[in-house]
Amino acid sequence: MNNDTPARADGRSAEELRPCRIERSPVDFAEGSALIHCGRTRVLCTASVEDGVPRFMAGSGRGWITAEYSMLPRSTHTRTPREATTGKVQGRTREIQRLIGRSLRAAVDLDALGERTITIDCDVLQADGGTRTAAITGGYVALALGLRRVLPERWEQLVTPVAAVSVGIVGGVPLLDLNYEEDSTADADANIVRNHQGEYLEVQATAERAGFRRDSLMTILRLADTGIDRLLQLQADCLRGA
Secondary structure, eight states: OOOSOOOOTTOOOTTOOOOEEEEEOOOSSSSEEEEEEETTEEEEEEEEEEEOOOGGGTTSOOOEEEEEEEEOTTSSSSOOOOHHHHTOOOHHHHHHHHHHHHHHHTTBOHHHHOSEEEEEEEEEEEOSSOHHHHHHHHHHHHHHHHHHHHSTTTHHHHBOOEEEEEEEEETTEEEESOOHHHHHTOSEEEEEEEETTSOEEEEEEEESSSOOOHHHHHHHHHHHHHHHHHHHHHHHHHHTTO
């Protein structure tokens, strides 16, 4: 592995997140909502809380959290037709929806939630890499705000903060929070989901152009911890005083 950090086009260090901020409650009608900005990536997340659960959970007394994800037609440089017009949800979309759903279910005590369903809708307004990790990080804020509105007395006992970040190896060097240009040329990339207790919920690491060794994986996790700690603090700042 090359130890010389390459110059990043935006001037960041290898361990630096893109400028990130979360806007609280940009949508009036959803129980909870958040707009997350990670560099040029922007994702609108809403949480809809409904009584009842899917049929396979009826009578269990437990709640359920699910997610939907979509990219607006001009969220990238060229227009992509809406999947609704093609009549088929693409495999990538299904994979991301399942990742978001799994990650946010791990953030909530589903037994204490009762038979309620919370749907997290994540709409990518603009994509420049890291849309799925931004959706998880922003989706948690929308989820927490929705629970705060519906269960104001005990919402804090129901949730464990969760955030996610991407890490990649570009030119032999591990880099935190890849933008699209870096991601498209990465030797390997990873999406890491972790809670505030230091527990990993998802570790998705893929060799794109070259394999990587154990020491590189440990570096990836260290970089991810650095980024997720900052994102968890950003979430807490956003929720404070809401």
